[in-house]
Amino acid sequence: MRNHLSEKIKGRKSDHLDICLEENVQARKATTGFEETYLVHRALPEIERNKIDLSTTVFDHDFSAPLIVEAMTGGVNKAIKINTAIATAVEKLGLGMGVGSQRAAIEYPKLEPTFKVARKNAPSAFILANIGGAQLVKEYGVKEAKKAVKMLQADALAIHLNPLHEAVQPEGDTSYNGLLKQIKYLVHALDVPVIVKETGAGMSSEDAEKLEASGVAGIDVAGLGGTSWAAVEYYRAKRNGNERHLGETFWDWGIPTVASLIEITQSVHVPVIASGGIRSGIDIAKALALGASLTGMACPVLTHAFKGADELEKELRFLIEELRNAMFLVGADSVQRLQKVPVIITGRIADWLTIRGFDLRGYARRDLQEF
Numbered sequence: 018m019r020n021h022l023s024e025k026i027k028g029r030k031s032d033h034l035d036i037c038l039e040e041n042v043q044a045r046k047a048t049t050g051f052e053e054t055y056l057v058h059r060a061l062p063e064i065e066r067n068k069i070d071l072s073t074t075v076f077d078h079d080f081s082a083p084l085i086v087e088a089m090t091g092g093v094n095k096a097i098k099i100n101t102a103i104a105t106a107v108e109k110l111g112l113g114m115g116v117g118s119q120r121a122a123i124e125y126p127k128l129e130p131t132f133k134v135a136r137k138n139a140p141s142a143f144i145l146a147n148i149g150g151a152q153l154v155k156e157y158g159v160k161e162a163k164k165a166v167k168m169l170q171a172d173a174l175a176i177h178l179n180p181l182h183e184a185v186q187p188e189g190d191t192s193y194n195g196l197l198k199q200i201k202y203l204v205h206a207l208d209v210p211v212i213v214k215e216t217g218a219g220m221s222s223e224d225a226e227k228l229e230a231s232g233v234a235g236i237d238v239a240g241l242g243g244t245s246w247a248a249v250e251y252y253r254a255k256r257n258g259n260e261r262h263l264g265e266t267f268w269d270w271g272i273p274t275v276a277s278l279i280e281i282t283q284s285v286h287v288p289v290i291a292s293g294g295i296r297s298g299i300d301i302a303k304a305l306a307l308g309a310s311l312t313g314m315a316c317p318v319l320t321h322a323f324k325g326a327d328e329l330e331k332e333l334r335f336l337i338e339e340l341r342n343a344m345f346l347v348g349a350d351s352v353q354r355l356q357k358v359p360v361i362i363t364g365r366i367a368d369w370l371t372i373r374g375f376d377l378r379g380y381a382r383r384d385l386q387e388f
């Protein structure tokens with residue numbers, strides 16, 4: 018029975034990787050909102066580009082730059098190569114990484130090496146263990162969460178929320194009642210920070226407030242505008258000969274990353290990770306200026322990681338250079354300063370936030386003269 022389950026999970030995880038590598042599973046009509054968010058250019062930056070400090074400390078961990086590779090894989094053989102490449106690159110660059118859901122290895126310890134390569138190749142980088150909220154409702158508790166953390170000697174545990182993904186896949190777990198209580202229980206039983214993340218549909222301020230009240234140490238936005246899990250399931254169904262699928266209808270479902278980020282940073286005090294469609298150093302700069310403590314990227318990393326650690330390192334270095342350049346052009350010589358530069362939010366994202374009662378004038382009125 019166990020073997021059968023592990024084979025099913027392995028098959029699904031392998032399909033996910035193949036589809037993300039071979040098809041365009043990015044949001045189609047929806048966007049993150051970064052394109053409607055502006056940083057104010059400085060003709061007089063009054064700083065030296067080469068002296069910009071990108072380092073930051075979050076969750077008591079020192080990062081060389083405010084970037085992590087988001088949770089993606091494990092539990093299939095291909096994951097060994099991918100997680101090794103990601104771990105090697107983030108260790109070299111002083112960044113962080115998540116692994117994919119550890120369910121397969123919790124159920125079937127033979128698969129542990131597909132996750133353990135992360136810590137093996139990144140002895141000092143920030144590593145997030147990962148379990149699903151849906152599993153916490155159904156069958157998992159403190160024992161499984163501790164097992165996931167121990168497997169990686171992880172610095173934190175990420176609990177992923179993916180109601181959209183569960184709702185559009187045939188094997189989906191759609192019982193979500195009682196999860197908040199489980200999260201609260203876990204937070205108090207574990208001795209590492211618990212971070213709750215979405216997976217591409219974003220989170221509202223109301224849900225973020227409930228999570229903060231439950232004691233979580235951080236929230237990862239994972240908003241709409243990047244990878245769409247409805248799209249992944251659409252392609253999975255199509256490959257199995259099923260043309261009409263809920264995944265197509267819900268392809269662009271969710272809260273755009275910028276709207277979600279502002280809702281959450283204005284409502285909670287815990288560190289917020291901005292992710293979901295982060296695709297350049299300019300996106301990273303905008304996210305930090307809007308109050309994120311860290312940023313994260315998943316799908317685009319996959320293609321480079323598949324080619325190896327050197328290729329991925331090159332890409333991540335370029336992303337960091339883009340961030341440095343954006344910081345120079347807004348006159349911010351540190352992450353803390355970037356978090357205080359003026360930001361203008363326009364268009365439908367501004368409409369969304371205004372209708373929801375959030376104040377956007379504060380960002381625009383930040384004093385340029387302070388810098």
Ligand SMILES: Cc1cc2nc3c(=O)[nH]c(=O)nc-3n(C[C@H](O)[C@H](O)[C@H](O)COP(=O)(O)O)c2cc1C
Nearest residue numbers: 087088089117118177216239243244293294315316
């Ligand atoms: C191939 C792949 C597998 C993923 N698997 C997981 C997972 O197991 N657990 C999880 O929390 N998130 C998972 N995610 C979601 C990402 O962590 C992230 O939240 C989402 O892809 C949005 O980021 P992006 O737009 O930069 O891809 C996965 C993403 C990809 C592309």
